[in-house]
Amino acid sequence: MTHRHAFEALDKSLRDILSLHDPKARTLRFGGKTVLLGGDFREILPVIPQGTRADIVSASISHSYLWESCHKFTLQKNMRLTEDEKEFSNYVLRVGDGNPLPTEVNEFDEDEEDQLISIDRTLVEELSSDPHKQILEATYGRTDQWKGTKQDYT
Structure with a gap:
């Protein structure tokens, strides 16, 4: 989630510092x-206060x-995945790759069709x-x- 400018500054700093003893270091990435x-680009992107999606991606x-x-x-x-969690893990990976299940569009969300993700019914629990x-x-x-009693936990 670190801004690319931080990595670029590290690159330039290492080139400057290391080139004092080895002139070739100035032409090498990170000296x-x-x-x-x-990291995982599906999970954490840089935080840009009040930034647009394009600002965050860039x-x-x-x-x-x-x-x-x-x-x-x-x-x-x-390696932490159990056999019971494989289906859910594959679903999360499909969503992260931009390949979720087909969406269901109704009259209220036609403008946002490309932003909707169908949730697999096996992941939804009916309210008791x-x-x-x-x-x-x-x-x-x-x-x-x-x-104890129910009041102890709610």
């Missing part, structure tokens, strides 16, 4: 030093002159008569096994 960056490192010299590695397997208890149980398990 010839290896810099490791990590602030990303992927729009810097440095990007062409980066080696990109993509993780292929989620006690929504607070339903949320607690979905998060922490069965609440009837807890000691």
Whole structure:
């Protein structure tokens, strides 16, 4: 989520500093030093106060002159994923890649059709008569096994 200008400033600073002892460093990215960056563009973009979508995207490192010299590695397997969560994980990846399931358009949202994402019905839980208890149980398990009264937890 760091603005590309910060990386570009680091590049120029390292070139200046390292070229004092090695003149070749002035022509090398980051003065010839290896810099490791990590992140997921689906999750965290730079924060630009009151910025437009274009401002935010252009602030990303992927729009810097440095990007062409980066080696990109993509993780292929989620090691924390359990077998039960694979379907949800694949759904999140499709949304992140811009390939969600087809949208359902109604008369009220025709202008925003390209911004809608269909939510898989298996991810939606019907509301019960006690929504607070339903949320607690979905998060922490069965609440009837807890000691104390319902007022202690709501």
